[in-house]
Amino acid sequence: MALRFKNSFSRVKEDFVPIEDGKVKIYTCGPTVYNFQHIGNFRTFMWGDILRRYLKYKKYDVTYVMNITDIDDKIIRDSQAQKKSRKEFIQTYVDAFLEDLDSLGFLKPDVQPYATDHIDGMVEMIQKLVERGFAYEIGGNYYYKISAFKDYGKLANLDMDGLKVGARVSADEYEKDSASDFALWKAYQETDGDIFWDTPIGKGRPGWHIECSVMSQKYLGNHFDIHTGGVDLMFPHHENEIAQSEGCTGSKSVNYWLHGEHLIVEGKKMSKSVGNFFTLRDIIEKGYAGVVVRYLLSSTYYRQQLNFTFQGLDAARSSLERYNDFITNLESYAGGESDNSAAEFIAKTKKGFEDALDDDLNVSGALGVVFDFIRDINRLKAENKLSADERDNALTAMLSFDSVLNFRYHISSDDSDSSEIESLIQQRADAKKNKDFALADKIRADLLEQGIILEDSRDGTKWKKKV
RNA sequence: GGCGCCAUGGCCAAGUGGUAAGGCAAGAGUCUGCAACACUUUUAUUCUCCAGUUCGAAUCUGGAUGGCGCCUCCA
Incomplete structure (x- = not known):
């Protein structure tokens, strides 16, 4: 089977054809660092990691960009409340985020750009959008004129003419031509304190969406392969990103849009008021290793809601132990007589594993195949029908699956105790x-x-x- | 109001027209001083419900019920 992805843009599964043969360029909307990231955030980043690892498994040369949003309304609000500079404030959460990625076994992004390092690029893009008639200025604020972009609303399947003007829209503090136009640049206000940039288009700060257009273009080019994010980002964030990028270049920016469903907790939307809101740190404090969370977050198809429960976390831990015991016990198995069945099991598993993941990253299906393999090989071992060579081949296969899943955990040999x-x-x-x-x-x-x-x-x- | 997703055993979950993968949990057995690991074995004539299409439906169509999301803060 060929690798295919369900493309949010077309709403159907499409065969994956990279723009440049053998290379894949991916952009993921990273965290806004105003707090510790919660397990829902990591669910989205998790299938991004699986996607990336699987493309590497398929021998693609992958470039993976995940930005850090280090300027927004909440960062201004909370850093001021804590009487910290923006930089000092975000550093805590950037450090925590990187630590969390590590404890969940993520590959480091190839590029991890910060929004505030790209203010010049944003200013240039805004100027270009003004020149091309997609943006306008009112009192130092710059807005995107969505009526000028004819495909606006196509990704999210929204009919902009039918949109009701709700309370939140009319409550916007800036004046705009149309209520639906979104901010590219926000003029300085007293309440921004010392958080501003002096630029050719004035003193102020960028809107939220412009950064992703600028950074994806800078690191991946005007046209790249895959863009990922959570479903909630589809509108308005990604819709706006398309309008900006394509308004600027006049051509298609992204081939495949992948959106993951949300994680819910005990059947309910995660929220602080319900008391079911968890950061990764909360879970680790309860005694679960990061890899257990990794297993749980990655084991469900990304386009399906994942119901997070502690019972599920316990089950994930048990599954993970079986997975790891299999590898450890196989490594120390001396080898016996062969009955020549191992090669067939390995080939069958490899095919099943790849077929499942080729089909829009069906990790659950792939895990089913891997656990079949574990049972088959364990049985051969129990009956002493696995030779040393077959053992090595089985291990090699298992470790190649694990290069995608990364569920293997190691006991550190230099452990002090x-x-x-x-x-x-x-x-x-x-x-x-x-x-x-x-x-x-x-x-x-x-x-x-x-x-x-x-x-x-x-x-x-x-x-x-x-x- | 508009757009969209989902419903499979005690829990999680794959399967999208050919007769229900896998994991966890539970029961029985082998191994073991006892455990743990591992292996064997038991547990859905049935996929929320009702109609329909079909030789055949968890899978397609229509309807109902329930859960969730987006509609300018959001992974």
């Missing part, structure tokens, strides 16, 4: 030899208390950390 654990395991082995099972069980229970799980096998006792 690992020698202590080894010595306790030795004490337990001695106790077992002396039939002092009470002591042996106590050692095992004590270690479990510290999050260390012991597993006895013919080849001795292994230990692993609880995730």
Whole structure:
């Protein structure tokens, strides 16, 4: 099967054909750094990571850009409330975000541009849009004239003529030709304090949407392959991005628009007032490793709502242990007689894995195939029908699947307490030899208390950390 | 009001016209000093409901019910 994606623009699955053979350019709308990112944010970034890893698995040369929005109304409001400079304020959340990406096992974006480093580019684009008749200025504010862009509303399937002018629109503090026109540049106001830029188009700050047009163009060119984000960004953000980019160049900007559904918690929209709002940090504090969250967030098809529950998180942890135990146990398996069935299992799994992911990133389907594989190989192992060569081939296959999933977790060998654990395991082995099972069980229970799980096998006792 | 998504076993979830993957949980067994790991095995004549199309429907059509989202803050 050929790789295909459901394109939000056409609303159907389309075969993926890159603009440049063998290369894929992807832009993802990154976080606005006014707070710690919540698990819903990470759900969106997560399938972006899977997408990117799978394209690499398919031998594409991938360029992945994820921006950081470091200027917006909330950043101004909250940094002032905390009496911090904008830079100082955002740094906390940028650092936290990068740490979070790391604990969730993300590949680092190839380019991670900051909005405020691209003010010049934004000014140039706004000037160009004015020249081309897509933008106008009123009292130092610049607006995009959506009536000038004939395809406006096409991505979100909105009929702009039929839009009601609601309370939020009329409450806008700036004057505009049309209520639906959106801000490209906001003139300086006293309440902005020291947050402003002096530019050829005046003193002020950029609107939200212009940054993504400028940064995607700068790092990926006027025309690139894939743009991702959450469904809520489809309108107005991505609609506006298209209007800006294409108004500026006069040609198509993005081939495939991918939008992920939201995460809900215990069946309800996540909100602070309901008390079901979680940052990644909240979850980790409850004792779950990042990789457990990764498993849960990535295991559901991205265009389907994901219902986050702690029961689900516990199930994810158990699944993940099976996945990792499989790899660990296979690595230490000495190898036996072959019955020549392993090659077939490997080929079948590889095909099933790729067919599933080729079909618009069906991770659930791919996981089903991988768990079939785990059972098939474990059975061969149990019956001693897997040779050392077959073991190596199975491991290679599994690790190639894991280059996409990244569910493998490692026990650090330089762990400071690992020698202590080894010595306790030795004490337990001695106790077992002396039939002092009470002591042996106590050692095992004590270690479990510290999050260390012991597993006895013919080849001795292994230990692993609880995730 | 307009646009759109979803409903599959106790929980999660794939399958989109050919007779219900997979994971978790639970029960039974093998292994084990006991566990854990692993293996074997049991658990949906049935896919929210009602009609229809078809030789055949979880899958297509119409309707109903329930849940969710977007319609200028939002992943």
